[in-house]
Structure formats: structure tokens, C-alpha cells
Amino acid sequence: MAKNRLKYLFTVFYIAASLSGCRDEPLKINYELGIFPDSVMTLDGLNTSWDDYNMDIEAARINAMRQVVFSSNRKSSGGEFDLVSGTVGYMFGQTTGYFDLHSDMNADSFVDGLLSVFNTGADEFGPLRFFNSSNGLEYMAAATQTAGNGLDIVYTSYIPVYSQPPVFETPVPASLFNSSSDDAYLSLGTTGDTAWFCSDRGGNFDIYTTVRPWQLEMDEWFTSAPVTPAAVDSINTGSDEKCPFVRGRYMLFASDMAGGYGGFDLYCSVFRSGKWSSPFNLGSGINSSANEYRPVLGVDLLFENHFLIFSSDRSGGKGGYDLYFTGLTLPM
Numbered sequence: 319m320a321k322n323r324l325k326y327l328f329t330v331f332y333i334a335a336s337l338s339g340c341r342d343e344p345l346k347i348n349y350e351l352g353i354f355p356d357s358v359m360t361l362d363g364l365n366t367s368w369d370d371y372n373m374d375i376e377a378a379r380i381n382a383m384r385q386v387v388f389s390s391n392r393k394s395s396g397g398e399f400d401l402v403s404g405t406v407g408y409m410f411g412q413t414t415g416y417f418d419l420h421s422d423m424n425a426d427s428f429v430d431g432l433l434s435v436f437n438t439g440a441d442e443f444g445p446l447r448f449f450n451s452s453n454g455l456e457y458m459a460a461a462t463q464t465a466g467n468g469l470d471i472v473y474t475s476y477i478p479v480y481s482q483p484p485v486f487e488t489p490v491p492a493s494l495f496n497s498s499s500d501d502a503y504l505s506l507g508t509t510g511d512t513a514w515f516c517s518d519r520g521g522n523f524d525i526y527t528t529v530r531p532w533q534l535e536m537d538e539w540f541t542s543a544p545v546t547p548a549a550v551d552s553i554n555t556g557s558d559e560k561c562p563f564v565r566g567r568y569m570l571f572a573s574d575m576a577g578g579y580g581g582f583d584l585y586c587s588v589f590r591s592g593k594w595s596s597p598f599n600l601g602s603g604i605n606s607s608a609n610e611y612r613p614v615l616g617v618d619l620l621f622e623n624h625f626l627i628f629s630s631d632r633s634g635g636k637g638g639y640d641l642y643f644t645g646l647t648l649p650m
Contacts, residue, residue, distance in 0.1 A: 352410030354645025363421035371629030461502030
């Protein structure tokens with residue numbers, strides 16, 4: 319893994335040196351901000367011949383390298399799904415518009431310790447990591463398969479210090495969201511006061527939301543008695559709506575509603591005038607005749623558009639579900 323990273327850094331240096339040549343004058347900046355290409359690119363350093371999907375990305379950007387966590391059944395050769403980690407990185411040339419994407423399964427003792435308390439002999443899906451500014455702790459949630467109760471959302475919290483990994487506590491049920499049905503794919507708004515998740519408690523999978531009472535801290539809210547969440551009626555149909563991911567005013571999700579390109583497609587809804595808009599399909603440049611799942615929308619202030627990471631079992635990958643990356647420009 320270290321050799322791959324050194325090779326990547328050398329390649330970046332070589333390209334930069336080649337572009338600069340022996341000029342005396344500075345290179346002209348033609349692009350003040352980077353642009354994520356709208357072509358779909360495979361994350362080859364993360365994908366295997368098994369199923370690799372349902373990613374979460376670390377919000378902090380450090381030299382355009384991001385820690386990622388996702389579900390994979392590689393460790394059991396196609397058996398249960400565990401959470402695994404890696405990195406995704408990119409670079410953009412302000413002179414030529416050159417874009418390079420890199421991914422790798424880099425070991426990280428902090429993240430490996432965190433994932434070890436989540437992984438069980440059953441399936442783990444839909445990880446979510448977030449920071450709670452009110453208590454200075456980082457949180458991680460995921461959905462885990464439970465005996466007789468389907469998928470339940472569990473979580474733990476910890477001090478986000480990477481130099482000295484803490485002893486991670488065993489995840490506990492986020493009872494607020496759980497029912498006797500499958501409940502999974504937690505997503506939180508920017509302020510952490512609103513939660514979305516999907517559940518088949520109504521017969522098919524729909525997207526639900528609930529708001530945190532102002533007097534409750536995060537842990538009190540998550541472990542409070544189950545409530546009846548509100549269905550997001552402007553999004554839900556008679557088909558399955560799954561894997562919601564909210565960033566800012568955008569909600570992305572997967573659905574097999576009529577009118578798609580085949581299987582599950584990815585859709586987007588925009589929050590306007592106090593409600594979510596009717597969703598629109600992300601189009602044939604992203605969706606295929608196969609299945610697309612768990613869209614995760616990323617942002618980098620040095621780029622003028624968003625990036626999207628998603629999962630698909632389309633042909634052309636390494637096998638099963640693979641992870642893909644593309645740029646995405648969304649309406650205001």
C-alpha cells in the first residue's frame with residue numbers, strides 16, 4: 319500500500335514538473351476552481367470481484383485525500399458484509415484542467431479499531447460518520463442485521479484524536495429509529511437537528527424523517543423511545559425508496575420507481591420553500607440498466623461542482639457491486 323501511495327505521489331510530481339518545463343514565466347491559471355469531470359470513473363483501488371458498496375466519506379479534506387468507509391463481503395468470499403476502509407484522492411491542474419483520481423485500501427489503526435467494534439458475524443450496511451460540535455465528539459452509525467428484528471441502526475461516539483487511538487465502545491441501538499422492520503441508512507442535516515433514514519415498516523421501503531427536540535442532546539435523542547417518523551411524501555412512491563443522503567439543500571436516494579433506466583436508479587430532490595421538491599432522475603450518464611445504490615454527495619471548496627460516489631452492479635466492473643466516482647452539477 320505504501321508503495322502505491324509513493325508511486326502516486328511520484329506520478330503527480332512528474333506530471334507537474336513536465337507541465338512546468340523550463341519556463342521562466344509562471345504558468346497561467348486558466349481555472350481558478352477545479353472541476354470534477356462528469357464522466358463516471360471506477361474506484362479501482364477499492365473494488366474487488368465481490369460486492370463493494372454503501373460508502374461514507376470523511377468530511378474533512380486533507381490534501382484532497384479522504385478516508386472512506388464502506389460495506390464489502392470480500393473478507394468472507396461473498397458471505398456477510400463487513401465495514402472496511404480506504405482512501406480516495408484527487409488532483410486538478412489549474413493550467414490544463416487535468417484531473418487525476420486515486421483510491422487505495424490504506425490501513426489506518428484508528429479507523430480499523432473503530433470498525434472492529436461494528437463488525438459482527440452478521441451484515442453491516444450504510445455507515446455514517448459525523449462530528450457533534452455541542453460535545454466535541456465524533457459519531458459513527460451503521461445498520462446491522464439483528465436476530466428476529468431485521469436491520470437496526472446502531473451507533474457509538476469517541477474522541478476524534480488520530481495520534482492515540484482510544485478504546486472504542488461497543489455500538490448501542492439508536493432506538494429512536496428502530497422498529498420490528500428493516501431500518502437503515504441514517505443521514506443527518508448540517509446542524510444535526512434533523513435525521514432521515516429508510517424503513518420498510520410500511521410494507522415497502524420509504525424515506526422517513528424526524529426532528530430533534532431542542533432540549534435533547536444527541537445521545538438522549540438517539541436512545542429515546544421510538545417515535546412515529548414522518549414520511550417524506552414528496553419523494554416516496556409505491557415503489558422502494560432507499561439510501562437517503564442529505565447534504566445542504568440536496569437529498570439523493572435510490573429508487574426503483576417507474577420511468578427509470580432499470581433496477582434501482584439514483585434521484586435528487588431539492589429543498590425549496592420549506593419542502594422537498596419532486597425528485598428528478600440523475601440521468602443516463604450516471605444510471606444504467608443495472609442497479610445504482612447509496613449515492614454520497616461530496617463537496618470541496620476548491621472545486622466549482624460536487625462529486626458523487628455511488629455503487630452499481632453494472633457490467634464493466636470487477637464483479638458484483640463496485641464503487642464509482644463522478645462530478646455532479648446540481649440545480650439551485
